[in-house]
Amino acid sequence: MxxxxxxxxxxxxxxxxxGIDTDAGLAAVGGRTAVYERLLGVFLRAHDGDAARIAxxxxxxxxxxxxxxxxxxxxxxxxxxxxxxxxxxxxxxxxERTAPDAEAAEMPQRVAELQVALDAALAxxxxxLGG
Amino acid sequence: xxxxxxxxxxTIVREGLRAVLEAAGLQVVGESAQVAQALDDITRLxxxxxxxxLGLGERSxxxxxxxLRERSLPTRVLVLTVSDRPWHMAEAMRLGAAGYVLKGAxxxxxxxxxxxxxxxxxxxxxxxxxGDRAPGxxxxxxxxxxxxxxxxxxxxxxxxxxxxxxxxxxxKTVDTYRSRLMSKLGVHDLANLVRVAVRLGVIDDTTG
Numbered sequence: 414m415x416x417x418x419x420x421x422x423x424x425x426x427x428x429x430x431x432g433i434d435t436d437a438g439l440a441a442v443g444g445r446t447a448v449y450e451r452l453l454g455v456f457l458r459a460h461d462g463d464a465a466r467i468a469x470x471x472x473x474x475x476x477x478x479x480x481x482x483x484x485x486x487x488x489x490x491x492x493x494x495x496x497x498x499x500x501x502x503x504x505x506x507x508x509e510r511t512a513p514d515a516e517a518a519e520m521p522q523r524v525a526e527l528q529v530a531l532d533a534a535l536a537x538x539x540x541x542l543g544g
Numbered sequence: 545x546x547x548x549x550x551x552x553x554x555t556i557v558r559e560g561l562r563a564v565l566e567a568a569g570l571q572v573v574g575e576s577a578q579v580a581q582a583l584d585d586i587t588r589l590x591x592x593x594x595x596x597x598l599g600l601g602e603r604s605x606x607x608x609x610x611x612l613r614e615r616s617l618p619t620r621v622l623v624l625t626v627s628d629r630p631w632h633m634a635e636a637m638r639l640g641a642a643g644y645v646l647k648g649a650x651x652x653x654x655x656x657x658x659x660x661x662x663x664x665x666x667x668x669x670x671x672x673x674x675g676d677r678a679p680g681x682x683x684x685x686x687x688x689x690x691x692x693x694x695x696x697x698x699x700x701x702x703x704x705x706x707x708x709x710x711x712x713x714x715x716k717t718v719d720t721y722r723s724r725l726m727s728k729l730g731v732h733d734l735a736n737l738v739r740v741a742v743r744l745g746v747i748d749d750t751t752g
Binding site for chain 2: 441445494502
């Protein structure tokens with residue numbers, strides 16, 4: 414990097430990434446870049462492993478005292494929607510819609526799609542945030 | 545300065561909202577992720593406006609709306625949710641919400657909704673159109689507010705005893721409400737009531 418070139422911010426680093434709409438994420442936090450980037454860090458720490466947790470909850474079935482897969486997907490979806498993590502939001506929403514029927518034939522595919530979307534988003538966040 | 549209270553159980557969403565509101569010069573006087581605490585706080589703090597999520601863990605923001613209406617508090621309520629189901633919007637309207645905005649809306653849109661609601665206007669936006677459905681098209685419209693509230697609690701898994709304790713009613717009264725609402729909906733057992741609730745969107749889509 415040229416010494417005169419200012420370092421790219423995490424938000425700049427993420428801009429244009431597949432499945433991530435930084436403009437929407439910034440708009441959702443009032444345009445405050447520092448807040449946006451801090452919340453991306455919170456997302457990274459809080460939701461790493463969510464796809465596995467959802468798969469596990471689905472395997473456990475309802476009523477076994479375990480986590481509710483729909484609630485897990487819902488929480489992930491809400492956080493992703495706020496931060497402009499569009500691909501994760503959409504994949505989580507698909508699971509939320511399907512989750513009342515844990516035995517649904519399409520469920521494994523939905524979970525796999527979430528895993529791919531979440532892994533991609535988290536990898537980009539780690540690169541951008543240096544985590 | 546306009547005083548706001550946030551009811552939202554997602555930390556990231558709550559912090560994002562707070563950033564938007566504070567950047568706009570609004571004061572957040574409190575926040576909670578739970579119905580009971582929110583009700584106590586709102587009664588005590590009397591904010592100008594409550595921003596209310598509908599999905600609050602095992603409880604619904606619609607329950608909080610019901611309680612607020614029972615207490616006749618002057619606080620206005622703007623619902624902020626991921627649910628675009630017409631039933632949720634219509635129910636929020638029935639229970640006195642002044643506005644309804646979908647999560648994913650920009651901060652600007654949320655602020656516009658707050659402005660509308662604070663100035664006595666209603667603000668209902670989302671794929672549920674304006675939230676109005678002909679009463680005849682909505683079986684839930686045949687239920688009283690109390691029956692709808694008890695239905696939500698029953699289908700979310702609460703026993704009659706638990707509902708009775710929550711609402712300060714006798715279990716027998718709860719059973720009476722329960723029988724009456726099931727009769728109105730044409731179902732005869734809990735399994736079918738849950739099916740109807742799913743079909744109508746009462747519990748199908750987690751309401752956050």
